[in-house]
Amino acid sequence: MDRIDTSVAHPARRYNYWLGGKDNFAADRASADAIAAAWPSAPVAARENRRFLGRAVRFLAAEAGVRQFLDIGTGLPTAGNTxxxxxxxAPSARVVYVDNDPMVMVHARALLTSAPEGATAYLEADLRDPGHILAHPDLRATLDLTRPVGLMLVAVLHFVHGEGAALPIVRQLLDALPPGSYLVASNATKDFLPPQIAAVYDRMLTAGQTDIWPRTRSEFGALFDGLDLVEPGVVAAHEWRPDEPDPSLTPADVSVYAAAGRVP
Known part of the structure; x- marks a missing residue:
């Protein structure tokens, strides 16, 4: 725990705060409040991202028959983990969680207990180093990369800054997975924001006051090029196969794109 710096905001702890959790510190809350002041949809986006994750995992396990999952950018444990x-x-499902926050790993190892028939593993690693993740012995011991894997990149790609910067990372990960695997991803976007809010957010991004890099529909959709998109395609997160549509929510309220695609 000595490597956990509570004076610097971390995305996983900020996300935990937006979700109503208690595993966060003053710096995380201050950062979260500053982002929400400029981008009021941020807490809603966090909740809808989490709901999207649950629906996508259910789809993969129940409808697509996927029994292995690689969840990168795990975040702090909360209800409805992958x-x-x-x-x-499917009690025999096997999951590898990856996060770069040591606090996440401490909590994950203590709280995320697998069903006896399945398995879970936890890697402290960074999405921006996919080669390290793929070569990790704990991943290789838990997942069979000759069989389909659900690659979960939910609410993590927007911490990779730069237009086009996420694509080579996603491609390297997908190249290691066999046909029948799936990419499930979400990313913040400004596409639905009023111009005045988008301008404020741009200023915060330039000043280093936020670490969330928004992507356009075109850039996000390019991550799925060559994959068979699952209906309804690229949509706002709350619109992806909702259990019960919420007519009170608009894409601007959520401001997150989400999609799933199958490796042919």
Whole structure:
């Protein structure tokens, strides 16, 4: 725990705060409040991202028959973690969680207990080093990369800054997975924001006051080039196969794109 710097905001702890959790510190809350002041949809986006994750895992486990998951950017444990959703459908499901926050790993190892028939592993690694993740012995011991894998990149790609910067990372990960695997991803966007809010957010991004890099529909959609998109395609997160549509929510409220695609 000595490597956990509570004086610097971290995305996983800020996300935890937006979700109503208690595993966050003053710096995380201050950062979260500053972002929400400029981008009021941020807490809603966090909640809808989490709901999208649950629906996508259910789809992969129940409809697509996927039994292995690589969840990068895990975040702090909360209700409806990937292995809990998957193993409720298929107890033999195997999940590897990856995050670069040591606090996440401490909590994950303590709280994320697999069903006896399945398995979970936890890697402290960074999405921006996909080669390290793919070569990690714990990943290789848990997942069979000759069989389909659900690659979960939910609410993590927007921490990779720069137009086009996420694409080579996603491609390297997908290239290691066999046909029948799936990419599930989401990313913040300014596409639905009023111009005045988008301008404020741009200023914060330039000043280093936020680490969330928004992507356009075109750039986000390019991550799925060559994949078979799952209906309804690239949509706002709350519009992806909702259990019960919420007519009170608009894409501007959520401001996150989400999609899933199958490796042919």
């Amino acid at each position: 292995h809990e959703v998957a193993q409720a459908i």
